[in-house]
Amino acid sequence: MSLKYGILGFLSKWEATGYDLKKEFDDFMSIFWHSHLSQIYPELGRLEQEECIASRTLPQAGKPDKKIYSITEKGKQELLNWLLSPPETPKLKDSFLMQVSFMDNLPYEEVIFQLKAYQKEREQRLARMKRILHERWDSIRERNIMKARILMSSVVLKKGLEQEVQYIRWCRETIELVESCPALWSGEADAAAEALEIHFSEVEPAFLRYFGELLED
Known part of the structure; x- marks a missing residue:
């Protein structure tokens, strides 16, 4: 549903092609x-x-015609109604968190590897977002608006x-938490390997460090 309003939101200020909109979403x-x-x-x-947007064709020499979209009055009203409505409660779907939940089936070394690999992926995503921020900041400064x-x-x-x-x-x-509790893993790759148990008191300090102030009232 939000894709509809994302498109209307972009078109509320300027015309755009489908490619322009895809670039903004990317x-x-x-x-x-x-x-x-x-x-x-x-x-x-x-x-x-639905007559929320309209399109016009722009001829291009030596290229396929370009279809340009713009918002209509009905579309503006649809967007306004949505902006004034209560937001939906986010429904979290994080496949990596699902995987992490069952990583007791993996060898200890593989758990560490998967966590480090995902951390690197998120670091790369953060770097891309910082690049976007700096590019937009430079553009704002240059235009001074x-x-x-x-x-x-x-x-x-x-x-x-x-x-x-x-x-x-x-x-x-x-x-860091997993590295402090290697005794919980057998080191076997077989998911059917017998689960290991240790006394909680052995890892309680690591848990307290991990959850930190979240355990405070």
């Missing part, structure tokens, strides 16, 4: 929303049928950066 919007090109064009078709859209997109970007920093910290702290 760039800024990727912080909190992922969409394939195969989803964007059908949604554009539905929005045009500020608009409400720029301001609000900047606060979203900040939230995305904070989420990545937190995820990287969680990876690092989780690696």
